[in-house]
């Protein structure tokens with residue numbers, strides 16, 4: 001029977017805007033009235049606030065998380081003939097930017113519990129061509145930075161941390177940017193801190209790299225028609241910075257609310273068969289950009305359809321690992337090469353965990369998930385889950 005009592009989206013950006021509308025409107029209007037849209041003082045203030053929050057000396061605001069990755073690789077002079085080791089279980093931008101520079105993305109499999117880059121598998125992939133390790137802190141939980149840091153240190157390799165989904169995270173009591181030479185953030189609207197369009201940032205405590213990145217994002221210049229590097233056009237504009245500046249003080253509460261929603265689901269699903277709850281390691285402060293379950297027994301897609309019929313949005317991040325994607329098979333991946341990434345793609349299901357989720361909505365989500373499995377148990381005796 002279809003229950004249309006509640007609709008539960010994965011993100012509710014209109015509700016987030018409504019809650020802050022007077023402040024956002026004021027901030028955006030004051031940029032429009034100023035006629036100054038580029039790298040203004042308020043962009044610089046935002047860069048420094050976000051850098052401090054994440055444990056870095058410098059923040060370099062750019063157009064998107066994708067550009068932040070591209071610029072980080074450019075700042076390290078990565079190009080043809082170079083290899084960068086990363087995960088096949090990530091958003092495409094992580095790998096796309098390596099390939100765009102003519103370098104080779106080399107995949108290493110993920111850890112079954114956290115879905116993050118497995119340090120042992122990473123160690124097996126290091127060659128003389130390796131120029132960087134690029135872990136992704138997936139779903140809001142940092143990778144095993146202790147082991148990856150030791151591995152990188154032993155081979156004198158830089159780490160670029162993809163923290164597009166991990167603003168506010170920490171590992172062993174150290175904020176996200178303390179664990180990598182370069183760390184990238186995305187402010188895509190649905191991220192934990194979202195702009196009103198595309199925006200991103202590179203974080204680093206290395207003064208020389210920070211300065212190079214400031215050139216690279218501005219055509220390789222400082223805006224003086226003198227070009228020190230071959231760069232790109234990728235500045236964080238003042239309108240996006242105004243929106244982000246209003247939202248930033250709310251980020252700690254929003255992340256706390258995501259954790260509360262995750263804890264609610266964890267309790268609700270403690271006894272649910274065929275469902276594995278997200279694993280949050282004790283050394284991690286998780287920010288639940290996604291609350292991602294594993295659904296066993298080939299039931300993921302049926303559960304997803306069951307929830308959709310009842311007005312509940314879910315996400316599958318990601319339905320196919322990148323080594324099997326048409327654009328990237330040329331890098332040598334074939335089915336079976338990265339079994340954990342492949343198993344994850346077949347089993348993961350993310351539930352709504354946004355801070356705007358009401359208690360009624362999260363109870364409805366949890367009840368509906370449990371009803372599916374309850375129905376399944378009866379299904380073996382002749383019933384259908386719906």
Ligand SMILES: Cc1ncc(COP(=O)(O)O)c(C=O)c1O
Pocket residue numbers: 064065066067090091093094136162164165185186187188198199200
């Ligand atoms: C892991 C990861 N890396 C990179 C990006 C790229 O960020 P953007 O969409 O801001 O370009 C994203 C965004 O979805 C992401 O999730």
